[in-house]
Structure formats: C-alpha cells, structure tokens
Amino acid sequence: MNDAFKALSDPSRRKILHLLKKQDLSAGEIAYHFNMTKPSISHHLNLLKQANLVDAEKKGQQIIYSLNTSVFEDVVTWFMDFITKDEEGDKR
Amino acid sequence: MNDAFKALSDPSRRKILHLLKKQDLSAGEIAYHFNMTKPSISHHLNLLKQANLVDAEKKGQQIIYSLNTSVFEDVVTWFMDFITKDEEGDKR
DNA sequence: TAGTTATTTAGAAAATTATCTAAATATATA
DNA sequence: TATATATTTAGATAATTTTCTAAATAACTA
Numbered sequence: 280m281n282d283a284f285k286a287l288s289d290p291s292r293r294k295i296l297h298l299l300k301k302q303d304l305s306a307g308e309i310a311y312h313f314n315m316t317k318p319s320i321s322h323h324l325n326l327l328k329q330a331n332l333v334d335a336e337k338k339g340q341q342i343i344y345s346l347n348t349s350v351f352e353d354v355v356t357w358f359m360d361f362i363t364k365d366e367e368g369d370k371r
Numbered sequence: 372m373n374d375a376f377k378a379l380s381d382p383s384r385r386k387i388l389h390l391l392k393k394q395d396l397s398a399g400e401i402a403y404h405f406n407m408t409k410p411s412i413s414h415h416l417n418l419l420k421q422a423n424l425v426d427a428e429k430k431g432q433q434i435i436y437s438l439n440t441s442v443f444e445d446v447v448t449w450f451m452d453f454i455t456k457d458e459e460g461d462k463r
Numbered sequence: 464t465a466g467t468t469a470t471t472t473a474g475a476a477a478a479t480t481a482t483c484t485a486a487a488t489a490t491a492t493a
Numbered sequence: 494t495a496t497a498t499a500t501t502t503a504g505a506t507a508a509t510t511t512t513c514t515a516a517a518t519a520a521c522t523a
Binding site: 377381383407408410411414415418429431432433 | 485
C-alpha cells in the first residue's frame with residue numbers, strides 16, 4: 280500500500296484520478312487537461328498503474344485508462360482505523 | 372489537504388501515526404522507536420503537525436504529541452467520493 | 464510501404480525531500 | 494547559578510521525484 284500513498288501524494292495524480300472518476304480516458308485526453316508534456320503525464324500514469332489505482336487497456340492506437348477502486352477501499356480501511364474509537368475491552 | 376497527502380506519503384510518518392493511535396507520546400519516546408536521529412524525527416513531527424494530523428503540547432521539558440483525527444475524516448471523505456457509485460439522477 | 468498519430472522509454476536537469484551533525488533554546492534540578 | 498535533559502533549528506549532503514527533450518515502438522491509413 281506504500282505505492283498507493285506515494286502515488287496519492289502528488290496533486291497532478293490526484294487530478295488524474297478525479298478526471299477518471301467521471302469517465303475513462305485515453306492518455307492523450309488526460310494529457311490535454313494539463314500544462315505538462317505527454318511524457319510527464321505518461322510517467323504519472325505509470326505510477327498510478329503500479330499502485331493499482333488505475334487500469335490501462337490498449338484499444339487500437341490508444342491506451343484507455345480507468346479507475347481501479349479496489350485499492351481505494353484498502354486505503355479507506357486504513358484511515359477508518361484511525362477515526363474509529365477503540366471499544367472498551369478492545370485493548371491491544 | 373495537500374499537506375496531509377504529502378505527510379502521509381512517508382512510511383516513517385505513518386508509523387508515527389500508528390504509535391500515537393495507541394497513546395500520546397513525547398518526541399523522545401517516538402524517536403526511541405526509530406533507527407533515525409532525533410532531529411530527523413523532529414522534522415517528520417513538524418510535517419505531521421503542519422498537516423494537522425497531530426497536535427503538540429508542551430508539558431514541562433517535554434512535548435507531547437497526540438493524534439488529531441479531524442483531517443483524517445476529511446481524507447476519508449475524499450476517498451469515499453471515489454468508491455461511492457454515482458446514483459442515477461446524480462449526474463454532475 | 465511510407466507517413467501519421469498515440470504513447471512510451473531513455474537519459475539528463477531541476478526541484479524537493481530526507482537525513483545527518485553541530486549548535487541553540489528551554490526547562491528542570493543540584 | 495551551573496549542569497543535565499528534551500527538543501528544535503540551521504545548514505549541508507544525499508537520495509528521490511518531477512519534468513523536460515529526443516528517440517523508440519506500435520498501430521493505423523493513404
């Protein structure tokens with residue numbers, strides 16, 4: 280899960296996730312939303328992919344990126360652990 | 372919230388949060404759990420404090436650190452946004 | 464097949480972050 | 494007041510991350 284935290288620490292990558300929440304997008308369509316070169320975006324997409332926060336599927340000439348929410352669920356569980364109060368008798 | 376994501380991206384800082392979940396601790400007690408100098412730990416504590424993930428209170432010679440869960444809640448909300456399915460008629 | 468489009472890979476430069484040692488500050492105590 | 498303890502600040506170095514340009518790969522299209 281360290282990869283996920285690392286991946287989430289960058290604002291551009293979080294913006295990519297927000298874009299993908301609305302709809303699946305090709306690498307080029309994602310890059311269009313940023314003031315950054317395509318190789319830089321490609322690098323960010325790669326980190327998101329390695330963290331299992333997005334999936335990539337080749338479709339003809341394009342690569343379509345989509346959200347993968349499974350790791351999001353793991354991370355939420357991690358956070359809930361902090362918010363949740365310990366019950367009496369649940370000392371560890 | 373960017374500070375929080377940045378702060379959470381480091382494993383040592385996440386370990387500090389875990390220690391503080393169990394009980395409040397002084398800077399020295401926290402440092403004791405790491406193979407790292409006290410100034411380095413102090414730096415990490417400072418980032419956590421700036422992100423409002425921990426609170427610090429001076430008590431005599433020591434500084435006692437404790438969890439501040441308010442930002443955790445914000446971050447969980449952020450994540451829930453990705454996991455939660457859009458309802459029909461909730462198009463945005 | 465040659466040219467065009469979409470995307471990635473390679474390698475370097477710039478920016479940021481983590482860590483260290485040494486010194487400073489603040490509090491407690493003999 | 495002098496000394497010891499707890500922690501931070503300052504400043505330097507090392508490591509990591511972000512971003513770029515140039516080149517490579519892969520898939521379409523005339």
